Amino acid sequence: MQITRPALASAAVAALLLTLGCTTDDLQEPETTDQAADTAEGDWFVQADYQEQIAQRDIEPEGDPAAPWLQAIEPEWVDTEEFARDGGDATVCFSNASVSNPWRVTGWITMQQQVEVLQESGAIGEFRHSDAADDDDQQISDIQAFVDSGECDALIISPSTTATLTPAVQAACDSGVPVIVFDRGVNTDCAVTFIHPIGGYAFGADAAEFLVDNLEPGATVLALRILPGVDVLEHRWAAAQEVFADSELEILGDEFTGGDAAEIKNIVTQYLQRGDVDGIWMDAGDGAVAAVEAFEDAGEPYPVMTGEDELSFMRKWEETGMTALAPVYSNFQWRTPVLAATMILDGEQVPAEWVLPQEPITEADLDEYLERNADMPSLHYAKFGGEDLPGFPDAWRDR
Amino acid sequence: MSRLRTAASALSGGTGPVIALLALVFAAIAVANPGFFEGPSLMAFLKQAAPLVILAAGQYFVIVSGNFDLSVGALVGAQVVIAARLIDGEESRTLPVLGVMLLFGLAVGLANGLITTALKVQSFITTLGMMLVLYGAIRLWTGGAPTGGLSEAFRGPGRRGIDGLPLIGQLPWALLAMIGLGAAAVWLMRTRFGRILVATGDNDLAAERSGARIDTVRTAAFVLSGLSATIAGVLIGGYAGVSAQVGEGMEFTVITAVVLGGVVLGGGRGSVVAAMAGALAIEALFALFNQLALPSTLRPSVQGLIIIAAVAYAAKRSARRPVPAIATTTTDPS
Numbered sequence: 001m002q003i004t005r006p007a008l009a010s011a012a013v014a015a016l017l018l019t020l021g022c023t024t025d026d027l028q029e030p031e032t033t034d035q036a037a038d039t040a041e042g043d044w045f046v047q048a049d050y051q052e053q054i055a056q057r058d059i060e061p062e063g064d065p066a067a068p069w070l071q072a073i074e075p076e077w078v079d080t081e082e083f084a085r086d087g088g089d090a091t092v093c094f095s096n097a098s099v100s101n102p103w104r105v106t107g108w109i110t111m112q113q114q115v116e117v118l119q120e121s122g123a124i125g126e127f128r129h130s131d132a133a134d135d136d137d138q139q140i141s142d143i144q145a146f147v148d149s150g151e152c153d154a155l156i157i158s159p160s161t162t163a164t165l166t167p168a169v170q171a172a173c174d175s176g177v178p179v180i181v182f183d184r185g186v187n188t189d190c191a192v193t194f195i196h197p198i199g200g201y202a203f204g205a206d207a208a209e210f211l212v213d214n215l216e217p218g219a220t221v222l223a224l225r226i227l228p229g230v231d232v233l234e235h236r237w238a239a240a241q242e243v244f245a246d247s248e249l250e251i252l253g254d255e256f257t258g259g260d261a262a263e264i265k266n267i268v269t270q271y272l273q274r275g276d277v278d279g280i281w282m283d284a285g286d287g288a289v290a291a292v293e294a295f296e297d298a299g300e301p302y303p304v305m306t307g308e309d310e311l312s313f314m315r316k317w318e319e320t321g322m323t324a325l326a327p328v329y330s331n332f333q334w335r336t337p338v339l340a341a342t343m344i345l346d347g348e349q350v351p352a353e354w355v356l357p358q359e360p361i362t363e364a365d366l367d368e369y370l371e372r373n374a375d376m377p378s379l380h381y382a383k384f385g386g387e388d389l390p391g392f393p394d395a396w397r398d399r
Numbered sequence: 400m401s402r403l404r405t406a407a408s409a410l411s412g413g414t415g416p417v418i419a420l421l422a423l424v425f426a427a428i429a430v431a432n433p434g435f436f437e438g439p440s441l442m443a444f445l446k447q448a449a450p451l452v453i454l455a456a457g458q459y460f461v462i463v464s465g466n467f468d469l470s471v472g473a474l475v476g477a478q479v480v481i482a483a484r485l486i487d488g489e490e491s492r493t494l495p496v497l498g499v500m501l502l503f504g505l506a507v508g509l510a511n512g513l514i515t516t517a518l519k520v521q522s523f524i525t526t527l528g529m530m531l532v533l534y535g536a537i538r539l540w541t542g543g544a545p546t547g548g549l550s551e552a553f554r555g556p557g558r559r560g561i562d563g564l565p566l567i568g569q570l571p572w573a574l575l576a577m578i579g580l581g582a583a584a585v586w587l588m589r590t591r592f593g594r595i596l597v598a599t600g601d602n603d604l605a606a607e608r609s610g611a612r613i614d615t616v617r618t619a620a621f622v623l624s625g626l627s628a629t630i631a632g633v634l635i636g637g638y639a640g641v642s643a644q645v646g647e648g649m650e651f652t653v654i655t656a657v658v659l660g661g662v663v664l665g666g667g668r669g670s671v672v673a674a675m676a677g678a679l680a681i682e683a684l685f686a687l688f689n690q691l692a693l694p695s696t697l698r699p700s701v702q703g704l705i706i707i708a709a710v711a712y713a714a715k716r717s718a719r720r721p722v723p724a725i726a727t728t729t730t731d732p733s
Contacts, residue, residue: 252692271689293640
């Protein structure tokens with residue numbers, strides 16, 4: 001018996017290895033034909049959504065361009081008279097998924113500043129909020145608590161994940177309170193309005209198209225991704241794969257970095273040891289500067305690069321004069337939900353799906369956005385859209 | 400003669416397998432990409448590996464004395480975030496802030512040590528708690544994500560080195576720090592303190608009966624771990640700059656590295672050199688995966704299998720040998 005035990009252990013490991021071997025076949029080479037995109041990556045790629053977002057990039061949004069947080073692309077206006085109430089001083093409740101990254105921290109500050117303005121004007125009385133720290137169960141009970149309190153005149157929800165939060169959002173709608181969902185979506189359209197920028201496909205395609213346009217055919221591109229399995233990030237990569245498939249760029253690999261600067265620098269350094277890297281595609285700007293530094297420290301010429309509108313990257317871009325693009329996942333969307341809440345409580349029409357504009361920052365806009373954000377810390381997002389709020393710039397600077 | 404015996408016991412003991420693994424991984428890298436061993440790219444690898452190696456030396460002290468330190472990853476992250484916030488891009492603040500970080504690291508280690516020894520809380524729980532406390536405190540202090548920025552002087556030790564050398568190009572400061580601290584750790588394990596530390600991990604009752612102040616050395620081990628996390632934090636922050644995720648998961652990587660080096664969880668066995676070699680082996684493994692262009696989704700599984708296989712192999716070898724005279728293995732821990 002004793003002799004067979006190591007043999008059994010080895011057999012078990014061998015079985016594991018075999019399983020791994022079988023399952024890696026579809027991982028190794030991302031298939032690039034349309035058919036494969038529909039099947040192998042079917043979970044994250046919806047052709048219709050992709051094409052809709054690609055098209056939305058070219059549509060002129062309705063509304064004042066000076067206030068992009070109130071603009072909407074092809075809105076379908078819905079009546080909200082049933083929710084109208086008199087007297088102002090509304091209690092607005094907000095269930096936040098988390099403030100666990102600089103993008104959310106920036107947006108959360110902007111939202112609070114907008115709330116202060118609305119409180120001064122008397123539209124909002126009390127503003128209650130809960131932070132679920134990226135925990136689905138916590139957020140479900142947060143939403144439940146707001147509904148049970150019966151004191152919320154409007155409920156704003158920024159869901160932590162799509163499928164898990166859907167029943168909780170549905171329950172909130174069923175209670176009769178007007179619900180506003182923003183950022184990530186849920187699988188129900190019971191909310192009065194769902195507010196979001198164009199989306200992940202547009203972000204990923206903006207970045208990939210920039211690389212295709214600015215690199216020679218046959219050039220090499222490394223894709224850096226935060227983590228797998230998050231819809232907004234998977235959409236960015238799925239769109240990039242679509243664009244790259246039709247190009248002559250060589251994709252060296254796609255690596256998960258966890259957004260950790262040290263990990264990003266390690267990975268880029270090691271790719272540079274293997275050979276030339278001409279372009280970098282990122283699904284989010286976290287740690288983009290570390291990728292640039294890897295080229296500097298290896299003594300290699302700067303790559304053509306896409307990051308995000310995070311200031312550390314934009315400042316590095318300006319300093320080095322590299323060829324770059326900052327795709328944007330519009331941070332100013334954090335202003336819109338509280339404004340939407342007051343509109344709904346006034347009985348004004350709002351778009352059923354409120355698609356906000358989402359325009360990348362290019363070389364041409366770079367200086368303008370850097371100047372506007374000159375006092376801001378490096379982990380701030382350039383398109384935060386709060387410059388006209390009374391708390392500017394201190395509230396964002398001294399965070 | 401005694402030196403010969405040391406070398407022999409090092410090879411037949413826990414050090415052998417990790418050196419063999421390291422050689423194997425390096426050989427595989429050489430096949431995949433011979434260019435890896437050219438001066439500049441090898442220096443880049445060592446620069447990037449240095450923080451984990453230093454962290455492994457710190458973790459070794461704690462593990463060999465019979466405890467765990469799970470708080471190091473959070474401490475590394477906290478130190479980088481503290482540095483960014485306090486320095487806020489001002490060059491002149493670099494040195495004072497380094498002083499603050501040093502005190503903070505030592506204080507965290509001291510707290511871990513005193514809670515474990517004086518309050519008799521198991522170190523697994525103490526340091527797990529400390530990890531959460533640090534994580535939460537940093538979130539609270541910064542409002543969720545890091546703020547501020549590091550100075551160029553602060554970035555120096557982790558990012559730069561002595562430039563313009565023939566053959567290797569740049570000799571990184573991080574590599575020098577790694578060698579210096581490694582030598583200091585080896586020296587420390589040869590002192591009376593080192594012997595008591597190993598004896599405490601091997602059999603704390605016997606060590607106490609023979610007059611060793613086991614609580615003192617165990618506490619000192621935690622302080623050394625806090626110190627190593629601080630230095631690792633300075634190097635990592637210097638290497639890559641500040642991000643919210645710095646240090647995440649490092650506690651598990653470093654414990655894996657130490658175990659891979661043949662250091663026995665529960666204490667009393669293993670050498671600090673092997674622990675550091677274990678860290679180097681893990682970093683080399685990551686580099687190999689990269690050179691082979693292994694899909695990133697598959698890497699954790701392969702990494703897990705290799706670690707289990709290496710440790711199982713080492714355990715089998717040591718089980719087959721007759722139990723050695725404790726004196727020869729435990730008094731030559733380096």
